[in-house]
Amino acid sequence: xxxxxxxxxxxxxxxxxxxxxxxxxxxxxxxxxxxxxxxxxxxxxxxxxxxxxxxxxxxxxxxxxxxxxxxxxxxxxxxxxxxxxxxxxxxxxxxxxxxxxxxxxxxxxxxxxxxxxxxxxxxxxxxxxxxxxxxxxxxxxxxxxxxxxxxxxxxxxxxxxxxxxxxxxxxxxx
Amino acid sequence: xxxxxxxxxxxxxxxxxxxxxxxxxxxxxxxxxxxxxxxxxxxxxxxxxxxxxxxxxxxxxxxxxxxxxxxxxxxxxxxxxxxxxxxxxxxxxxxxxxxxxxxxxxxxxxxxxxxxxxxxxxxxxxxxxxxxxxxxxxxxxxxxxxxxxxxxxxxxxx
Numbered sequence: 001x002x003x004x005x006x007x008x009x010x011x012x013x014x015x016x017x018x019x020x021x022x023x024x025x026x027x028x029x030x031x032x033x034x035x036x037x038x039x040x041x042x043x044x045x046x047x048x049x050x051x052x053x054x055x056x057x058x059x060x061x062x063x064x065x066x067x068x069x070x071x072x073x074x075x076x077x078x079x080x081x082x083x084x085x086x087x088x089x090x091x092x093x094x095x096x097x098x099x100x101x102x103x104x105x106x107x108x109x110x111x112x113x114x115x116x117x118x119x120x121x122x123x124x125x126x127x128x129x130x131x132x133x134x135x136x137x138x139x140x141x142x143x144x145x146x147x148x149x150x151x152x153x154x155x156x157x158x159x160x161x162x163x164x165x166x167x168x169x170x171x172x173x174x
Numbered sequence: 175x176x177x178x179x180x181x182x183x184x185x186x187x188x189x190x191x192x193x194x195x196x197x198x199x200x201x202x203x204x205x206x207x208x209x210x211x212x213x214x215x216x217x218x219x220x221x222x223x224x225x226x227x228x229x230x231x232x233x234x235x236x237x238x239x240x241x242x243x244x245x246x247x248x249x250x251x252x253x254x255x256x257x258x259x260x261x262x263x264x265x266x267x268x269x270x271x272x273x274x275x276x277x278x279x280x281x282x283x284x285x286x287x288x289x290x291x292x293x294x295x296x297x298x299x300x301x302x303x304x305x306x307x308x309x310x311x312x313x314x315x316x317x318x319x320x321x322x323x324x325x326x327x328x329x330x331x332x
Binding site: 018022023025026027030031036037039040043044047048051081105106108109110113124125127128129133134149152153156157159160163164170171 | 182183185186189191215216217219220221223224225226227228230231232234235238239243244245246247257
């Protein structure tokens with residue numbers, strides 16, 4: 001009698017997984033590198049590594065968490081190589097308190113994200129966009145549930161304080 | 175719940191990261207607290223802008239691909255691939271420039287008809303020519319009256 005194992009993903013199963021996780025993977029990568037091109041590269045590398053090992057994957061384990069761990073490592077490599085070659089995107093924070101300046105909300109949020117630690121950004125990415133619970137995010141980050149929540153709160157608090165301090169007009173209309 | 179605590183956990187509330195008890199307490203507090211209601215409005219605004227930023231960047235990334243997918247099974251277009259490609263291109267360019275500058279390669283002897291002023295001819299057979307900057311090794315063969323075959327054997331690329 002042949003024993004059915006739960007090891008390995010077929011092409012079709014992999015494709016389904018990719019369709020399901022592509023956006024989440026991008027958002028997670030973007031939360032770390034804060035650059036669309038680098039995030040795209042990280043997604044490519046992450047899925048490629050997963051694809052190459054698809055025959056050995058255990059379906060009973062959390063493949064999603066495994067993928068995000070791979071992407072996290074790829075993103076860290078990207079950040080490290082950029083730091084080494086001093087190619088870090090010069091996203092100079094231009095703080096302008098002038099009320100006449102038209103608020104570019106996207107730019108403001110990006111600036112605010114820049115002041116967070118990588119860990120805070122990652123946790124915000126995981127909890128806000130990936131639909132992870134704080135427990136699942138903790139598995140990926142190797143942190144406890146309560147630490148994840150604390151980092152999330154701190155990160156969001158930093159964003160809010162940064163915006164209200166540097167762009168008082170942001171919340172004026174609310 | 176006091177305002178200070180509610181303000182702290184509003185971002186968790188917005189993202190469904192509170193327990194049911196905490197959630198109910200926050201909602202009860204919000205009903206009667208305009209200050210916290212305003213705080214919630216700010217948090218919502220930040221949440222919307224964050225979502226907008228990520229959404230737009232995702233769309234941008236997909237638009238910059240040929241297939242509209244962020245992953246190709248056969249092609250590695252990662253940063254490391256590009257870095258490797260850049261290094262290979264640099265090496266190739268350096269070699270090409272070196273060949274262009276020397277005007278010859280090891281296997282292709284080259285006739286030089288410029289004046290070589292620092293060669294002392296004491297014997298009929300010239301063994302070697304040393305260039306002024308001593309950067310190239312050569313083998314010289316006389317193949318005719320006043321015609322020498324100079325075989326440049328390499329040396330430093332520059």
